[in-house]
Amino acid sequence: MRGKRAPSRDSRSVLLPLLALIVLSFGVGACAEGLSFSELYKESILGLEFSAKVKSLEGHTVDVVGYMAPPLKVRGNFFVLSREPVSLCPYCNTDADWPADILVVYLKKDEIFRQPNRSIVVTGRLEVGSYTDPDTGFVSLLRLVNATYK
Amino acid sequence: MRKSVLVAFFVVLGATSQLFALNIYPLDKAQILAGAKFDFKVELDGVRSDAAVKVTVNWQNYAAVLGKSASLVEEKDEAGKSASALILRDVSLRTAGDYVVRVTDGATTKQVTWTVYSAANQPVVKNVIFLLADGLSIGHRTAARLLSKGNVEGTAAGPLAMDQMDHMGLMGTSSVDAITVDSANSMSAYMTGHKSSINAMGVYADRTPSPFDDPKVETIAELVRRTTKKSIGIISDAELEDATPAAVVAHTRRRDEKAEIVKSFLSVKPEVLLGGGSAYFLPKSTPGSKRNDNTNYVDEFRKAGYALVTTNSELTALSGSAAPDRLLGLFHPGNMDGSLDRLFLGKGTVPKYPDQPDLTTMTSVALDILSRNQEGFFLMVEAALVDKFTHPMDWERAVYDTIMFDKVIAMAQEFMKTHPDTLLVVTGDHTHSISVYGTVNDDKPGTSIRDKVGTYAAAGFPNYEDADGDGYPDTPDVSKRLAVGYGNHPDYWETFKPKMDNPFNPTIQNEKKQYVANDQYKSDDAVFIQGNLAYTEAQEVHSVDDQILSMSGPGSEKVKAYQENTALFRYIVEALGLKP
Numbered sequence: 001m002r003g004k005r006a007p008s009r010d011s012r013s014v015l016l017p018l019l020a021l022i023v024l025s026f027g028v029g030a031c032a033e034g035l036s037f038s039e040l041y042k043e044s045i046l047g048l049e050f051s052a053k054v055k056s057l058e059g060h061t062v063d064v065v066g067y068m069a070p071p072l073k074v075r076g077n078f079f080v081l082s083r084e085p086v087s088l089c090p091y092c093n094t095d096a097d098w099p100a101d102i103l104v105v106y107l108k109k110d111e112i113f114r115q116p117n118r119s120i121v122v123t124g125r126l127e128v129g130s131y132t133d134p135d136t137g138f139v140s141l142l143r144l145v146n147a148t149y150k
Numbered sequence: 151m152r153k154s155v156l157v158a159f160f161v162v163l164g165a166t167s168q169l170f171a172l173n174i175y176p177l178d179k180a181q182i183l184a185g186a187k188f189d190f191k192v193e194l195d196g197v198r199s200d201a202a203v204k205v206t207v208n209w210q211n212y213a214a215v216l217g218k219s220a221s222l223v224e225e226k227d228e229a230g231k232s233a234s235a236l237i238l239r240d241v242s243l244r245t246a247g248d249y250v251v252r253v254t255d256g257a258t259t260k261q262v263t264w265t266v267y268s269a270a271n272q273p274v275v276k277n278v279i280f281l282l283a284d285g286l287s288i289g290h291r292t293a294a295r296l297l298s299k300g301n302v303e304g305t306a307a308g309p310l311a312m313d314q315m316d317h318m319g320l321m322g323t324s325s326v327d328a329i330t331v332d333s334a335n336s337m338s339a340y341m342t343g344h345k346s347s348i349n350a351m352g353v354y355a356d357r358t359p360s361p362f363d364d365p366k367v368e369t370i371a372e373l374v375r376r377t378t379k380k381s382i383g384i385i386s387d388a389e390l391e392d393a394t395p396a397a398v399v400a401h402t403r404r405r406d407e408k409a410e411i412v413k414s415f416l417s418v419k420p421e422v423l424l425g426g427g428s429a430y431f432l433p434k435s436t437p438g439s440k441r442n443d444n445t446n447y448v449d450e451f452r453k454a455g456y457a458l459v460t461t462n463s464e465l466t467a468l469s470g471s472a473a474p475d476r477l478l479g480l481f482h483p484g485n486m487d488g489s490l491d492r493l494f495l496g497k498g499t500v501p502k503y504p505d506q507p508d509l510t511t512m513t514s515v516a517l518d519i520l521s522r523n524q525e526g527f528f529l530m531v532e533a534a535l536v537d538k539f540t541h542p543m544d545w546e547r548a549v550y551d552t553i554m555f556d557k558v559i560a561m562a563q564e565f566m567k568t569h570p571d572t573l574l575v576v577t578g579d580h581t582h583s584i585s586v587y588g589t590v591n592d593d594k595p596g597t598s599i600r601d602k603v604g605t606y607a608a609a610g611f612p613n614y615e616d617a618d619g620d621g622y623p624d625t626p627d628v629s630k631r632l633a634v635g636y637g638n639h640p641d642y643w644e645t646f647k648p649k650m651d652n653p654f655n656p657t658i659q660n661e662k663k664q665y666v667a668n669d670q671y672k673s674d675d676a677v678f679i680q681g682n683l684a685y686t687e688a689q690e691v692h693s694v695d696d697q698i699l700s701m702s703g704p705g706s707e708k709v710k711a712y713q714e715n716t717a718l719f720r721y722i723v724e725a726l727g728l729k730p
Binding site for chain 2: 038041044045046047048049050067069070071074084085112113114115117118119130141
């Protein structure tokens, strides 16, 4: 998934104000960097370490391709993005039995979730570090916040 | 009018003859090893005083027979209702024979009978090698034989190692609470000789909500540790905290209590402990940990004198004389990858963990270490992923791991040539409803994928090849493959092809929390198979069909045509001549 390309130099004077308007109206940073699940951590038998790429992208807007895990609540702004479609209900067992390849997504707006049954691209700001969701108690190490998806 | 009086009379009679003692543990018909420790528990239907209840064993006061006494305690069941219970921890019965346990309040009585047997005969073996492929079923064996050895004009071109075991019979796997079984209570039946409830291990499930207070029964590893100077080895390619390896040492009503299970490993201290599941050894503060406390079990094992390895390179450096006395190998934070991905395709989590050892390597190093002990050893090796791949209906991965399991069996059989005082057990825990029913031939005429399925004479033979002679097909992706089906399944897309990109993920959960077919596999060349399970089932489930027990070596002749799975515990302790 690629971000918007910057316009070429000779048309900048015309397009720049227009582009600024478009960007502002979408409210999302342009030029989102692609980040894949295999790039998140360094090898981790004795503990996870965030990869250099993750550390450098902290606070930036990124695009991540993944699958929507079954949401805890049908309506809300929180879901978990996983590398592969999750066929086992993560909340049915202990919350600890959750695949390592996940990203927690906090959407810009609440919505009623429908399972897309295909991969999605989530665009959001990358947050790094441990955080416990106040509603669900779900602990995440990495998050995409202020996100949208398609 | 008379009729209604009669009915009322019987209703009243019925009420007074209602049993006031709800449960006695161990349950009726329990077979108990003389000297083995167990917890004795009587659950009454309400709050009672000590004076109101009489508990006897063979018509004597229970304290005289069990060696200790206790007052009734009040406990709450899962609904919050209070009632009395008598609990005695860690009792044992030294003399063989039948024990009639009666609980009475003078008016009503509940009674169970236990049979205590002695294994204090002369041992016929020094070592036990217990090999288990989780979920192993006849379909896996047949497919493994076809893929690994081939078949020429109706005769298998070679036997599997599992085909060459001395004695074989069927086992009933049913649970205390159901005809079905899971990996926890099925392994517990082997490791303790007692039936238990689904998801439970090393205990009888009781009525209280806590999964840690249920009446315990001693495991074979605990008995070996306490009674002998033998070494113990536990190996699995799943998380070490998963049901099968956990049941060798643990006591819990809930197999999901994985953090607690690590403590049981530390308390038994098997000389060799190799597998996945490092996440439960790390303190909560380490990212990637799945613990709820800050204990660092890697450190605890190091303090207990264990060498630690985390890769195949580190493990193989320890073979022969370089092997330490105590070895902890953690090769993955979760379940390890299967042979198809590790040795051929590089999919699954292999890119992240490229140096995982094979089950054969883990077994080889374990045998080097354990066989140093002149007193002998008990080694349990589990090929866990046969089951983990059969549930999502990825039969190729399940069968490649069955072939890997067979290589471990061959290794054990080779070991027995120089160590004949060894009992070799080869089995599974529960079965799956998996079956080979023909072939799928890309070159068969027909427009739909279903036309490619050949049955009866049209099946012919598959065209898997093993040019390098390593026992595995060079690729599962051949033009004429096995047609393999499942007796129970959720909705899914059947592609009739091996999943070369990643392990099969057949379903996805929708917003109504139902599991529906994963459309990632939808195509013109796939058939939609409607499920025959509740929509809450994400995957194929265990079958009730009998499991096969096979044994070789001294003591193996005890296998009967049919036995309950609990009988295997008795065969093992009798072969070892355990005198706890």
